Amino acid sequence: MADAAVDKGWATLLRRNGDEVVARWSEAAAQSLEGRMTRAELERDVREMYDALVAGVGEGDRHTLADASFAELRALLADVSHTRARQGFSSTETAVGVFALKEAMLGVLEEHGDLAAYRSFADFSRLIDELGLYMLEVYAQAREAVIGEQADALLELSTPVVKLWDGIISLPLVGTLDSARTQVVMEKLLQALVDTGSEHAIIDITGVPAVDTQVAQHLLKTVQAARLLGAECIISGIRPQIAQTVVALGIEFGDISTKASLSEALLAALRKQGTDVVRRTGRRDR
């Protein structure tokens, strides 16, 4: 329960001097966010945070962000942090917005404050720290999500499935195949088989520096899954050092057809498909 003395503290000051607080707050925040967002945007954000803060502050000066009455404020802060993280703001630029409220309140205190208000400033300061930390926490989570999405996008980008011929697609694998990437690559190949109705897939591993049992297992599983879809896979681009290593490891590719190069694999797929490839004799064009 709040007694009369406490009720003259920061909460009252905040409520009574709304316009001045918002003006000073925006001013203080603008100093660190100059050029990152327009003054109008900043003032709108600040006004929203002010309203949510005042709405959540009930009686008295002792509050914590976990109070049920701050649900709306928490949602708003999370929203602002998310937006800032996605816009590429730094963590400091994100939290400075609420920390600027302290400076604003000090100014208001000097103008209008009494002893009670000064005494309660520590409580106020603690609450604002909580708001800032909460924003930083949400910011960190949001950044991680952004980074994760970018990594996923890269994964997608680096695995192009190419249509070589009617009914023949190819997947050139390049670089180190870690577990996550191999999984994505293989799923993409299977999806492409379905989407294009192709019956032949060539998995070219020319760009893969090493084939260990995990990569081999992913390859074998993919070939089996492709068979269930009615398609045949050819593995091409097996360089001599890879071939020797795979044999020494004891991996058996069984009845899966393998070819040294992509062009040989294409030729084999065309033949199986019943497409004849003939070399014209006589005069060459070029």
Next chain:
Amino acid sequence: MPTPVVVESGEIHEIHTDADVVRVRQAARTLALSAKLSLVDQTKLVTAASELARNTLVYGGGGRATVEVVRLGPRRGVRAVFVDEGPGIPDLDLALTDGWTSGSGMGLGLSGARRLVDEFEVSTDVGTGTTVSVVKWTR
């Protein structure tokens, strides 16, 4: 009798994630190049390192790898040592059997790695952990 092996350079890598396994593999390749292993031998060493690092991660619950360029008289080579404080291997002969896995792998990592390198040593204790040491020498 300990072999008079000289360590010329080396790196230590913690193994706690998939990305760490990739890093160990890259370190093995870099050092194999600087020790002037042939392309085939580089690939064999890198592949063995990949298998053992993954075992450290998957079965050992994480650990670390030391990868070094070593010299023994006129010969150079690359040594890779994988250490974990995991559950250990209760039956080493079984674990070294082609095709045997306690998980869902191909069961060819340990036995295959042994065939890929020139020296291969495992010391393991149930409840204490596992250390696997391999060396690939230049020819």
